[in-house]
Amino acid sequence: MGLRATLRKQCRRFGWRIPNWALDEYTAPMRRMARLLSKNDVIIDLGAHIGNASIEFSHYAREVYAFEPNNTVFAELTARTKPYRNIRLFNNAVSDKADQMDLYFEEGKPDRFYEGSTIISGKSNVTYANHHVVEVMGIVDVLDMIKGDSIVIKMDIEGAEYLVLDAILTSSHLDRIKKIYVECHADRIEGLAEAKEKTLAAAAAAGFSEKLDFTWP
Template sequence: MKRRLYLDLGANNGDTIAAELASSRIDFCWGFEPNPQLASKLRQRFKDDPVEIVEAAAWIVEGVRPLYLGHPLSSTLLAGKVALPDYPEFAITYEVSVDVRTVDTAGWLRDHIPDGDAITMKMDIEGAEYEVLQRLLESGEIDRIDELRCEFHPERFPAYSRNHDQLVQAVEARTRLVQWR
């Protein structure tokens, strides 16, 4: 039987997981959250639900990387995040980090979800979406995702902004893309 699965990359406080559970549109959810404090709260919040919290950052390889901390909504794996003048509380100083486990998102999909399941993926991973989406495209795993809800951050990561439109077009050619903020 085809399962309806929800993958939340950058689960943060779990509000998008809770909304999916309330909608009764999913059978199971994985929430990826690298921030240890947030992951602990998520495990507690969803302890009685069909949810597994993966304390790791969605990335392009298995390993360990520094997660640069700031406001919980703005932590990132990547250097070069530009502060927005209207939102100084979301600035990253790069002086505070914690080493976190990273997961090869494409490999994780291949190894954990059988073909035929319906996959909805939400991706809000503070700049890492550019690398992760490129890896999903190259591996072909993007084709297994029925709907991708992605928050892009081109204004925050100038190094990725020049290829933003090309990446979005490539993703849209392979899956249903919903961009949100």
């Protein structure tokens, strides 16, 4: 293990902020976005995975609500975020409404954690051979439970992003949301490109377009 990797591991172990020069190429863009936050911001991290983004956010924001439905990944997320007292963990998927659904995933490689778990059918890089039932929270219910008027949402939810965005756009919470960072999966799910166009039109009609950012790493 090299010097930078060793330092990253030690910093995360003790809850310290990793020096900029020691960040890897995956986490560095997260740091650039995290530095735009303020201590009044509350973060909703949808698809938190093993916590890299949540940890970056935690150094700059007031509180982080991290959602990860994959049980194996959630166990690692729990271990890695233990030193960070302003990160709250939820072993749930998030969509447009509360439900119980099958979460589909692939087995992770040794020392790696699968990143493509989904509740959406038809994802091109998932075999749909493995699944377990997960509790799904509705995004409006999530927003209802969070206090504060400066909310930043990051979503990497493998195809459910437009269900969540549409629910947000028809909610009473628009004024509370400062920014939404989205990773779009339209190249992997048939019909998602059309869903994106409809969502973008609805966002424009609501005067919300400038708060949407589709450049999440």
